[in-house]
Amino acid sequence: xxxxxxxxxxxxxxxxxxxxxxxxxxxxxxxxxxxxxxxxxxxxxxxxxxxxxxxxxxxxxxxxxxxxxxxxxxxxxxxxxxxxxxxxxxxxxxxxxxxxxxxxxxxxxxxxxxxxxxxxxxxxxxxxxxxxxxxxxxxxxxxxxxxxxxxxxxxxxxxxxxxxxxxxxxxxxxxxxxxxxxxxxxxxxxxxxxxxxxxxx
Numbered sequence: 549x550x551x552x553x554x555x556x557x558x559x560x561x562x563x564x565x566x567x568x569x570x571x572x573x574x575x576x577x578x579x580x581x582x583x584x585x586x587x588x589x590x591x592x593x594x595x596x597x598x599x600x601x602x603x604x605x606x607x608x609x610x611x612x613x614x615x616x617x618x619x620x621x622x623x624x625x626x627x628x629x630x631x632x633x634x635x636x637x638x639x640x641x642x643x644x645x646x647x648x649x650x651x652x653x654x655x656x657x658x659x660x661x662x663x664x665x666x667x668x669x670x671x672x673x674x675x676x677x678x679x680x681x682x683x684x685x686x687x688x689x690x691x692x693x694x695x696x697x698x699x700x701x702x703x704x705x706x707x708x709x710x711x712x713x714x715x716x717x718x719x720x721x722x723x724x725x726x727x728x729x730x731x732x733x734x735x736x737x738x739x740x741x742x743x744x745x746x747x748x749x
Contacts, residue, residue, distance in 0.1 A: 564693030571700035596660035614681035624743035632749035669725030672732040691738040699731040
């Protein structure tokens with residue numbers, strides 16, 4: 549039974565990943581054509597900057613949380629709430645600093661504003677990775693997969709609307725922020741089935 553559940557969990561995760569990548573590629577193609585070489589270059593620069601910050605802020609908390617909640621008898625409510633609170637506070641401080649530092653770089657104003665618009669979104673994105681540990685432990689990756697698909701579909705729809713309205717780089721990055729925040733909120737909601745997670749310190 550356990551082996552069957554693990555296999556099903558893997559297949560759901562694999563299938564959703566294929567769908568998510570496909571939706572992402574479609575979104576990227578639409579965005580690339582709409583922004584043009586200069587605009588897409590600015591978008592890529594802003595997103596790459598934020599991705600680098602997101603990698604730096606992990607601090608190994610995701611792996612530590614997974615190890616701790618996997619311990620028999622672990623208090624998942626307390627651990628989840630404490631780690632979520634710590635992640636949100638630490639990420640807020642670091643992304644705020646990264647945003648300020650971006651304005652000291654030689655990037656043009658569009659890139660700087662795009663970084664500002666995307667900071668909250670990448671803060672949320674770095675938090676979702678930590679929450680995934682709960683779904684892995686309880687073999688319920690379909691919940692995390694569903695949240696990711698909602699994220700990708702919402703992003704695609706908003707990008708199409710933004711392109712039709714003639715919006716540019718800053719709006720495209722803002723769309724990522726909206727989608728990532730909703731993604732994080734969905735994961736927190738879905739995780740309540742396993743632990744009462746409330747951000748605390």
